[in-house]
Amino acid sequence: MHLVPEPDSTAPDSPAGGDPATRLTAVLDALTPWPDDGSRADGPVAVDATDRLLLDEAAPLLAAAGPGDVAVIGDRFGALTLGAVTLGAPDIRSCTDTVTTEAAVEHNMADAGLLDVVRGSRRSVEITVRDRVDEHLLGGARLVLLQLPPSLAELTEIAEAVARHAADDVVVLAGGRVKHMTRAMNDVLAASFTDVRATLARQKSRVLVATGVRPEARDAAPSFPARAVLRDRELLAAATPSGETSPEDVAVVAHGGVFAGTSLDLGTRFLLTTAEKWPGADRVHDAVDLGSGSGLLAAVLALRYPDARVVGTDRSAAAVASTRATAQANGLGERVVALRGDAGEDLEPASVDLILLNPPFHDRTAVRTDAAHRMFRAAGLALRQGGELWCVFNTALHYRDALTRAVGPTVHIAQNPKFTVTRSRRR
DSSP: OEEEOOOSOOOTTSTTOSOHHHHHHHHHHHOOOTTSOSOOTTSOOSSOHHHHHHHHHHHHHHHTOOTTOEEEESOSSSHHHHHHHHTTOSEEEEEOSBHHHHHHHHHHHHOHHHHHHHOOSSOOEEEEEESSOSHHHHTTOSEEEEEOOSOHHHHHHHHHHHHHHSOTTOEEEEEEEGGGOOHHHHHHHHTTEEEEEEOOOBTTEEEEEEEEEOHHHHHSOOOOSEEEEEOOHHHHHHTSOTTSOOOSOEEEEEOTTSTTTTSOOHHHHHHHTTGGGSOOGGGOSEEEEESOTTSHHHHHHHHHSTTSEEEEEESBHHHHHHHHHHHHHTTOTTTEEEEEOSTTTTSOTTOEEEEEEOOOOEETTEEOOHHHHHHHHHHHHHEEEEEEEEEEEEGGGOOHHHHHHHTSOEEEEEEOSSEEEEEEEOO
């Protein structure tokens, strides 16, 4: 929880002076895509056209907002949260799923110069940052500002939560880039709201406006987290301790925003085919599923190495909740520890014998490998002498040299037309 204090007075030439539109421009211009400074040509931008369009559409509603009226979901660097404050919201509840976006929003909130811009006349603005879309975020909300998520499953989970917890007269403004929007997004919102319409596009962005909570949506059972029981041959073989009987199945639980949901994605499936070459149980006392997602690999590690301590870590709050739920669904709740951290930076140095990694190569809709390289560095620090990182990745990414630099000698274990599995051993 953060209180943004207000000054006793505002100088005439202060950025806080002038009309709301002028103040908003000053706020948005001051934002940075922290921890980047915005100078990278291929780097993220702190404010995009969707942020600006959402705030313009929300401006009259924000000016009339009362305490507890406004919730923000999916803010990336603070544009929506701080923009809403600037346009008159007396307080904000803001939800960011990943620990990296949470840190970016908090950094930009705490930036002294930025707070000077946000300041108005003699009041304090309460901004609460949360990591879950639940009743604490949405209870009684009358306006929800949402950056559209990339997956329909995640949008479904959000829409259902808004319908369940927000006020009956809630207005949902969901913005996105036109090229990433589909008619199916309208259909998802229409399942929870009676009226869904689209604004005119501007600078290749558009906003979907949803109103009128459907009575049946208010009391409906949530679709997420979803649950499934998997019996894939590769999965069961990898989850079997040496000399033991294979389990009949492995359960998986996943929130809407988790990659691959309750299915076994192709990269992880290919990694599992190499399990017979992983270190023996006598060499694995501490194991990590790095970037755990649904927690399937964490469950496999705990089943294959019954005496090992297993950690599943992910930057996403939804993934951490899914990892924890998957462990519990397989009777492994006391064996698997789920942590929320950025790219494995929360792991203790020289504390791990085995790490499994299927690194992401997308940041929302953009192709970026920054997270993968941070994960490689974190793995190199976390492994004990002789510890091993087993990594699966798209063959076209050619990670072998990067893995050698970050971890140690790296060899190809398996390759097919799409994926490569490598083993890196800590020097």
